[in-house]
Amino acid sequence: MSHDVVLAGAGLANGLIALALRKARPDLRVLLLDQASGASDGHTWSCHDTDLQPRWLDLLRPIRRASWPDQEVSFPDHARRMRTGYGSLDGGGLMRAVSEAGAEIRWNGPVSSIDANAATVGDERLAAPCVIDGRGAQPSAHLAVGFQKFVGIEIETESPHGVRRPMIMDATVPQQDGYRFIYLLPFSPTRILIEDTRYSDGGDLDDERLARASHDYARARGWTGQEVRRERGILPIALAHDAAAFWADHAAGAVPVGLRAGFFHPVTGYSLPYAAQIADVVADLARQDRLTTDHLRSALRDFAIFRARQDRFLRLLNRMLFRGCPPDRRYTLLQRFYRMPEGLIERFYAGRLTRVDQLRIVTGKPPIPLSKAIRCLPERPLLQENA
Numbered sequence: 001m002s003h004d005v006v007l008a009g010a011g012l013a014n015g016l017i018a019l020a021l022r023k024a025r026p027d028l029r030v031l032l033l034d035q036a037s038g039a040s041d042g043h044t045w046s047c048h049d050t051d052l053q054p055r056w057l058d059l060l061r062p063i064r065r066a067s068w069p070d071q072e073v074s075f076p077d078h079a080r081r082m083r084t085g086y087g088s089l090d091g092g093g094l095m096r097a098v099s100e101a102g103a104e105i106r107w108n109g110p111v112s113s114i115d116a117n118a119a120t121v122g123d124e125r126l127a128a129p130c131v132i133d134g135r136g137a138q139p140s141a142h143l144a145v146g147f148q149k150f151v152g153i154e155i156e157t158e159s160p161h162g163v164r165r166p167m168i169m170d171a172t173v174p175q176q177d178g179y180r181f182i183y184l185l186p187f188s189p190t191r192i193l194i195e196d197t198r199y200s201d202g203g204d205l206d207d208e209r210l211a212r213a214s215h216d217y218a219r220a221r222g223w224t225g226q227e228v229r230r231e232r233g234i235l236p237i238a239l240a241h242d243a244a245a246f247w248a249d250h251a252a253g254a255v256p257v258g259l260r261a262g263f264f265h266p267v268t269g270y271s272l273p274y275a276a277q278i279a280d281v282v283a284d285l286a287r288q289d290r291l292t293t294d295h296l297r298s299a300l301r302d303f304a305i306f307r308a309r310q311d312r313f314l315r316l317l318n319r320m321l322f323r324g325c326p327p328d329r330r331y332t333l334l335q336r337f338y339r340m341p342e343g344l345i346e347r348f349y350a351g352r353l354t355r356v357d358q359l360r361i362v363t364g365k366p367p368i369p370l371s372k373a374i375r376c377l378p379e380r381p382l383l384q385e386n387a
């Protein structure tokens, strides 16, 4: 065998695994295979600094496309600036770091079949003791989802746009197609990403309509300039998840990671922080034991079940948002949430809410009528609907 680990897909999850593995075990020969011709420029992977362990923040900070010391949100009745740092990675930066760390990346390598022992590209079978499948999202009967859909346009403005920090949600825009907000990332004084985002029940995305809406927003803010990049996404928002059943279905074959294995923040659909946690599980195993597909499957299954239990409350919040609240009132839940203490908001995004935090979120003036809240409690019926 010419490699110790073969990773199908050179995206976010596998990129972080490759980085962590080479750091933990520089002797391991790590190969990533991707069908694309090069690193994606269709993504900016962002997260709050507090979503990451300090170690990961140190590792990623030098390769981030941008970092900001603070951020803000804006709602019809409430606006707020928060001192939590924020930052963005892009595909080029991540894949350069992966190569520099000594992993091999093969572009133009569509994986046509994969199992626990090898991935096949064309007529070449690439075998390794550990085979990981990070080829992006795949529907699962054990995960019921709503959708976060967006189209982002990056524009080079003719004069400075004046936005100093990320606008995580500008929900002062008309509410359409569920919860709607604009997300802004000011990469430079004249470069800004404007993303029209909707939390919707359906997974359809009208790219042109949302891109137009982002351009309209830019015009309304007085920004004129050239569109230089576009990104689009339909991200799963977890309403119900049965991790044990998912892993029972994946008891053989390559080990799934990333969105494919349901490793994402249930409310945002973002997966960067979870991908870092998974990369730690892989690297820890490689440090302690022989890294094989089956050893890794068992470690990731345990982690997934722990994570799914930890995230149960976040899925309940989603059910309240999607099932308990009329689409045009969904923003009121977020508006109320953003009045909570900064530490609680940080723990929410990091997936580390305490029991006290959880109580604080659901008590007080109920965000939705109690009768509706009670109907949102059980997860099981949604999984049955989904099966």
Ligand SMILES: Cc1cc2nc3c(=O)[nH]c(=O)nc-3n(C[C@H](O)[C@H](O)[C@H](O)COP(=O)(O)OP(=O)(O)OC[C@H]3O[C@@H](n4cnc5c(N)ncnc54)[C@H](O)[C@@H]3O)c2cc1C
Pocket (backbone or CB within 6 Å): 008, 009, 010, 011, 012, 013, 014, 033, 034, 035, 036, 040, 042, 043, 044, 045, 046, 047, 109, 110, 111, 112, 134, 135, 136, 137, 231, 232, 233, 234, 235, 257, 258, 259, 260, 269, 270, 271, 272, 273
């Ligand atoms: C536009 C966009 C913006 C996002 N922004 C954020 C964000 O800011 N922060 C955040 O945390 N999350 C974000 N997400 C959500 C999520 O984190 C990303 O989708 C993330 O890339 C998922 O990671 P992954 O490794 O599971 O899949 P991907 O990163 O999508 O990687 C999958 C890779 O597999 C390759 N592939 C697929 N099929 C094959 C095949 N047969 N053979 C070989 N290769 C194959 C693909 O080319 C791709 O490179 C965003 C998603 C999108 C779409």
